[in-house]
Amino acid sequence: MARTVWDSTVGKKTVMAVSGLIMLLYLVVHMIGNLKIFFGAGEFNHYAHWLRTVGEPFMHYEWTLWLIRVVLVVAVVAHAVSAYQLSRRDIKARPSKYVHKKPRASYATRTMRWGGVILALFIVWHLLDLTTGTVHSGGFETGKPYQNVVDTFSTWYGNTIYIVAMLAVGLHIRHGFWSAAQTLGVGSRTRDRALKTTANALALLLTAGFIAVPVGVMTGVVS
Secondary structure (H helix, E strand, O other): HHHHHHOOOOHHHHHHHHHHHHHHHHHHHHHHHHHHHHHHHHHHHHHHHHHOOOOOOOOOOHHHHHHHHHHHHHHHHHHHHHHHHHHHHHHHOOOOOOOOOOOOOOOOHHHHHHHHHHHHHHHHHHHHOOOOOOOOOOEEEEEOOOOOHHHHHHOHHHHHHHHHHHHHHHHHHHHHHHHHHHHOOOOOOOOOHHHHHHHHHHHHHHHHHHHHHHHHHOOOOOO
């Protein structure tokens, strides 16, 4: 039964929608946590430490954090695999070009695939930069996330990579939230305007919230 659902186009779109919403929820929480950097090093470092102790003493140190990471990895893989397979299925369904040109799609729609690739590459860089410190620009210090973030956004390339990725996030959310709503049957004539407004608002809010951190470092508000 599960195999049959997964093999269907509707099933793959549903997996994309659910996994996308899981990642969206994480992004909202992650953005709120990032903004704590404007309250100073003590507040931000304390928040980073708290993430590793959530659920204690029932959960051991970092167990909750690792559980969240596993759920996110599953969501990202499921989303990417579904997107790739749907893309291949779409190409096979129309091997020749359309005789008549289709109406021009929105910029977000036309760049969803490239946006996904950009975000996948960004996630790898982001983890190697601020989680493992492998490609970190300064002297990476475990337990001092505030200083590590400041180091990253004190370089032109760190800011460029991050800002470009966050713009891609905004475009992805703007189109993805709308698509997920349609896939899950939430959309209707009476709700479509509200859903589009919500998608635009979420995209703008998350993009601005994430970009605020490198801008804060660049302008000296965070140092």
